Amino acid sequence: MDGRHLKTLEGGTLELWYHLLSEDQNGDRVRRESLHAALLQVGEPQLELVKPIVLGEQDGALEPGDLPGGIGKLTAPRPTVKPTQSGDIVTYTWTGEVTGLTEDSATLNGLSKDKDVHFTLSAAFVAEHIEPNRGKKVTVSYRIWRAATNETSYSNVLEFGVGQAIGSGNLKVMGARFNCHTFGHTGASRVLSAFDATTEQPIEAQWKYATDIEWTTAATWTDTTPQESLQVRSSDKQITLNPANIIGNGHCFVAHRDGGDVIAWGNADYGGKIPPAIIPLKDIVEVSSTYSAYAARRTHGAVVVWGRPYGGGNMGSVVPSDFVRVVGNSAAFAGLKNASQVVAWGYDNGGGTVPTAIAALRDIVRIVVSSNAFAAQRATGQVVAWGDPSRGGNLPTDIALLTDINMILGAQYAFAALRANGRLVAWGRAEFGGNLPAPIASLNDIIELRCNALAFIAKRATGQWVAWGEPSSGGTISPEFAGLTDIVDVSSTASAFAARRANGHVVAWGSPIRGGVVPADIALLNDIVQVAGTQSAFAALRKNGTVVAWGKPDMGGDTSAVEDQLINVQALYASDEAFAALTSDGRVVTWGNPEKGGNSSAVQDQLVGQVSYQVSAVSRGVSV
Structure with a gap:
């Protein structure tokens, strides 16, 4: 049948039968009708009237x-x-x-x-x-x-x-969920990207967290709530991404498996071995870390911990229930409870004990870390801080009086905060970012913050970035990079920054031995979709699912040992000295310091097919 006839019937039904003409014994022509075939639907079912x-x-x-x-x-x-x-x-x-x-x-x-x-x-x-x-x-x-x-x-x-058309095609999302629970002052990537898997071209997708009602249309997504599953859809496909599920600390990795339990590898004394009492738990929803310990929050708000006791592996007298969030600095954990109250445990001088006045507050909405201090944002727009005064634990009076704080970020020795009026404030060690240079303090168009251990950078409404802190660690941006207005995401090592541009190129500045100079062959690439950093190396995920790296080889800057395994990668995660790549076919590939998470061979049978980028039918009870 000619296709143009079927096109006319598109959206309707087609009934088929035939007539047989023959002559009877008297020579008369006889028409016989066949049985009618079952109704056929032509194309997608359509209602009676055309679209408006x-x-x-x-x-x-x-x-x-x-x-x-x-x-x-x-x-x-x-x-x-x-x-x-x-x-x-x-x-x-x-x-x-x-x-x-x-x-x-x-x-x-x-x-x-x-x-x-x-x-x-x-x-x-x-x-x-x-x-x-x-x-x-x-x-x-x-x-x-x-x-x-x-x-x-x-x-x-x-x-x-x-305003924007929703793209169509074979939707694929690349990039790691923002791993804000990983110890360290390496700024993890925050931006995920949507592509057509067939053409590898960006597409306009719609994004929302599982608990949101409204969708947002964009080709990229800044991940602000990594503890929730993330839904992404094009016009003809929808997928759901698991929360951040590979978490590193200073010595090891923990994987939050699809079934709701956890598996670890690396230095056993610092969290690389799961205690027998925690192994059977299948209701873990979030994992966070200090330098030497881990905390896992369960569905009903209870928290379990393991690792070095003085680094947060022992909760002491803290009641381990009613938690909604837990975050860790280098030596202590702080937790937010259902009553908007903050508690802490671990190293006392690192923020492990909450001052009485702060413990009495019932309006805490967010907790941020430096290396040995915490800062907490209140519902009033005010900030409180505690811990080592030399690491930002002592909040200046003028900043404590502000009621318009929108965002706080902690480096190793200092904190910076973005106000509702687009201005910045900072406190802590002056030479490492705790003192704003006058030209930056006068700006009123800041929209975003990033940091490494010793420096901060801030994005202006113009798209340009400014920096302050230790100059040799990224606190100064060269004029070549300061003029860029197409930077879409910034990651860091301890003392360098790497910026991913909208054209797929990556640029870096800061300490050369810690990744502050991009090798020439990598600088030519125009298909970078994510950059992750350990203490001293960067790894970059390409659109084709392969990975390149630079920086200290023994801390992840050399992928040669696993290069043949780094295919179909969708996300990169980092610990202090090693990387972990999560692939679309259910593999976890690791490299870097073998004693601190870079060698996962002993647990590969417990990882393959059990740690997924996308939600599956068994992913912690979340339906696809």
Whole structure:
């Protein structure tokens, strides 16, 4: 059958039979009809009426700013098979992900029957029902109530994004979940990217955490809530990413397996061996670390710990229940409880004991670490701090009085905070970032912060970055890099920064022996999608799933021992001296210092197929 005939029937059904013509014994022609075949659906099932037409919608996107005079139009096309009559009522339904449902109707008369029906979308409608859905989805349909028969005909649904089209294709996401629970002052990558796996081209996807209601449309996603599963969809595929599930400390790695339990490798005394009482647990939802210990939070809020007792491996008198978050610095853990109260344990001088005044607060919303101190953000917009005064544990009075703190970040010896007015404040060791240079202190357009152990960098609204702290450790940006406005993510080692650009190239600055100079062959690559850092080396994930590295070879800067295994990689994680790569086919590949997590051969049988980038049917009870 000619394809053009099937195209005409697309969305409908096809019934097939045949007639047999023959002559009977008298020579008369006889027609016999065959049995009818079962109804065939041609293409996807369709409703009776075609989709509505919305002015400005093209290829799944509508830009409100392009509407003539700021006014839109919705058209219900004239039905061709069953024309409308006088008295029929045409009603459209407009549903925005942000704005919800709204409807309007028109009753047809002798002049408007059997014609297209147009609805004007006023400037007020555009402002109230289109613009607020920017970056989200809108669905539009209409129905016709037939006055003569009291029947209703329904249209197919038109779906589009406001401002941006939702991409299509074989969706693939690359990049690690932000590993904010890994000990160290190596700034982990935070940005994930969506691609078409077939063409390797970026696509506009929609993203949201499992507990969110609204979707956000973008080709990349900055991961701010890595303890939650992350949902990503294109127009024809949806996947869910597991929370951060490979966690390193100063001596080893822990993998949070799909079944909800944990497995470890590296130095046994510092967390590289799971205690017998913890091995059977299948309800772990989050793992965090200090330099020498681990803490695991369970579904009901209980916390278990292991590793060096003085480094957080013993909770002492802290009641191990009702936790919602746990974070670790070099020698102590701090936990946020259900009552918005903070508790701590570990090395006393490292923040392991919370001052009485801070322990009495019931409005803590976030805890941030330096090497031996903690800073906590209150619901009031204020900040409190405790721990080693030389590491930021002593908060200056003028900063303590501020009520507009939006973000806090800790390096090894200092903290920096971003205010709601776009200005920065800092405290701690002056030479390592605790004192803002006057030109940076005067800026009021800061939108983002990053750090390594000894320096900070901040992104301006212009897209440019500024730096301060130890100059040789990245606290000074060369003019060549300071002028860049296309940096999409920044990672770090202890004393160097690596910046991934929108064109897929990577640049670095800071200590040359700790990754501050990108080798020439790697600098030429234009397909880098993630960069991770140990204390002294960087590893970069390419769009094709392979990995390159530079920096100290014994701390991960040399991949030669595992190069043939580094294929189909989707995410890179780091400990202090080793890397772990998570692949799309369920493998965990490690390299770097073999005694500190770089050699996982002893536990490979417990890793393969049991630590996944994407949610599976067994991933901690999360349904796909």
